[in-house]
Amino acid sequence: MKTILRLVALLVFLSLILVGQQKSDYATVQLFQTMAESISKNVDKANSVQECAELNASVDALEKKFADNKILLNKAIYPDGYDRTIEHLRGKLLVRQKDLGFIESQVIRITELEATVRGLSDQVQKLNMQNEKLLADIQMLTRNVQKLTGDLFNAATPLDSLRNMIVKLRQGLQDRDALIFALTDSLFLQYDKNVSDMKDVEKQGLLGKIERNNIVGNVKHAIMDNVTFLETTQLKGSDLVALVRQQKRFQSQWTGIAPKLTSIYVSGKTKKYEVSTVDSMLAVWRDKVDDAMWRSLNTLFKEKGFFVKEFKNGEEFSANFIAFLSEQIQNPNEETNDTRFKLFTNFHENLWLTDLNATWLPALTELNKISDTQRKEIEAKVEKWRSIVSPGASWLIYVLVLLGVLLIPILAIRLFPKAAKTPKETSST
Amino acid sequence: MKATIILFIFLFLVLAGCSSLTLRPGDFAWPIESVSKVNEKGMIEDKQYFFSLNVKDLLYAETQDSINISNVTLRIIRDMNGYYFMTASKFKNVYVFEQIEGGLRIANKIFITQDGIENPAFNQRPPYIQLLNGQNPPVSLTKEGILKGENK
Numbered sequence: 001m002k003t004i005l006r007l008v009a010l011l012v013f014l015s016l017i018l019v020g021q022q023k024s025d026y027a028t029v030q031l032f033q034t035m036a037e038s039i040s041k042n043v044d045k046a047n048s049v050q051e052c053a054e055l056n057a058s059v060d061a062l063e064k065k066f067a068d069n070k071i072l073l074n075k076a077i078y079p080d081g082y083d084r085t086i087e088h089l090r091g092k093l094l095v096r097q098k099d100l101g102f103i104e105s106q107v108i109r110i111t112e113l114e115a116t117v118r119g120l121s122d123q124v125q126k127l128n129m130q131n132e133k134l135l136a137d138i139q140m141l142t143r144n145v146q147k148l149t150g151d152l153f154n155a156a157t158p159l160d161s162l163r164n165m166i167v168k169l170r171q172g173l174q175d176r177d178a179l180i181f182a183l184t185d186s187l188f189l190q191y192d193k194n195v196s197d198m199k200d201v202e203k204q205g206l207l208g209k210i211e212r213n214n215i216v217g218n219v220k221h222a223i224m225d226n227v228t229f230l231e232t233t234q235l236k237g238s239d240l241v242a243l244v245r246q247q248k249r250f251q252s253q254w255t256g257i258a259p260k261l262t263s264i265y266v267s268g269k270t271k272k273y274e275v276s277t278v279d280s281m282l283a284v285w286r287d288k289v290d291d292a293m294w295r296s297l298n299t300l301f302k303e304k305g306f307f308v309k310e311f312k313n314g315e316e317f318s319a320n321f322i323a324f325l326s327e328q329i330q331n332p333n334e335e336t337n338d339t340r341f342k343l344f345t346n347f348h349e350n351l352w353l354t355d356l357n358a359t360w361l362p363a364l365t366e367l368n369k370i371s372d373t374q375r376k377e378i379e380a381k382v383e384k385w386r387s388i389v390s391p392g393a394s395w396l397i398y399v400l401v402l403l404g405v406l407l408i409p410i411l412a413i414r415l416f417p418k419a420a421k422t423p424k425e426t427s428s429t
Numbered sequence: 430m431k432a433t434i435i436l437f438i439f440l441f442l443v444l445a446g447c448s449s450l451t452l453r454p455g456d457f458a459w460p461i462e463s464v465s466k467v468n469e470k471g472m473i474e475d476k477q478y479f480f481s482l483n484v485k486d487l488l489y490a491e492t493q494d495s496i497n498i499s500n501v502t503l504r505i506i507r508d509m510n511g512y513y514f515m516t517a518s519k520f521k522n523v524y525v526f527e528q529i530e531g532g533l534r535i536a537n538k539i540f541i542t543q544d545g546i547e548n549p550a551f552n553q554r555p556p557y558i559q560l561l562n563g564q565n566p567p568v569s570l571t572k573e574g575i576l577k578g579e580n581k
Contacts, residue, residue: 024550024561025461026504075460078477 025069029076032066036085043092049102050190050205052093053110057118059089060111113190120183121213127176128218131225134169138162139232166233173226174246180218181253187213188260195263207264216261216274219254223281226250227288236296237355241363247289248367251282297360304351314369318378325381329388340389352382457511462504462551469499482533484515491520506551506558512536512572514558519545523560525572539574
């Protein structure tokens, strides 16, 4: 395993040299030969179907990576060249698979999963770089805005480019988070069995893949990026709710893979604390996102001019908000009906319909911050407040009843005039 | 008269046999450069193109040092006309050689940079030889020198 890791590090180093400067044909040929040689040696050592599949994917990757240098390699490497080297590796692998008695279709299926893993791993790396750049740009722009305005940046800052960047980064973070878990799933799927049923060799193989694809490192990176994003952008309302949802989703996906990783890491010396480290980091993220959410909701009430006692969790929110609504219903200050109606209208149109009922209450219920019962209680209180302060809800009924009482005889006289006259006529005759 | 004709035929045959036999065209280009470490005796040995060469004089010409030679990694490539281009890291020049019996003779010395070439590498780009010089733009070389229009 160490040899493979060293080899991977060497290849990365050589690749970086190639990227860092103009491409040297000699270096390209050397890299191709080194990679081909390492694959060939690993074929000799392969003992499991996963290893064979991984090597199959390695040959595919080698072929793809050097396809543009085919002519050069065919000329420079005597006698095999590019084509025959690839052909030779495939043949050697096939012989090894047959020697070990593996079924071709099984290897192909796992190879496909391995290719998926590699593709996802590349995408994660690309998104990591893209997100880092976006985050740095946002931090720089935010600092500039702060210098110019003297205020802290907030979601309402009318700066389209910054807003666009934030939206892009939020999407990038979400995509990357999803890819990390998809990548992890693909790794475990290759083994088609529970970790507890795996042989030690398989566990070692899986551990190697987890480390090579830097699963835990990527998870940590993702958490740190999300926390930085949260702290940098100071989002509000539905944007913030989206972040809370993202945290929840991440937490739940991590809960799904953490026990598997723990079982894999049991044999490792240094890695067994990795899972608990991620748990701690997730807890920090959850607390931060929760704090931001309650802070944002408290600010919302204040900004709209409604005094609701400050709250820091769902229970406090529900209790304090209901207390506020009860106070409005009871009217202890004996405010006039007109004042109360205006206050309710302001609450209903500017806070209830736009924010609380549209975004926050469904989100808080969905995120289990408040229960359905608490939500219904809040809604019932708002409805009661409305019924009490609605102008003349009672006198309107009286007017209607009075109108009804007056209209009935008038209508009766108009509709049945003859019936009223007939008895008089009869009596005169 | 008969003797004159015989003499004429004899002379014709002798002269025809002496005229040089030329084979053309030929392509002697190496697809990739040879990279060899100089040993303590000043020799390099290439396993791919199967040759060995004493390069002590070249190293002395470039560095004025004939003692510390064993750490030098020499890069050599042959162009399509059969000329050999040689350089190494920190060399200021690229040396062009032509083959002679049992060795090479200098054909040109191309000055590249006063600071010395950083991580040099040759690429075969017919009809030129491309020289990579670290982060600087690559230059195209012929046996006469740097291709016109390219940075010196």
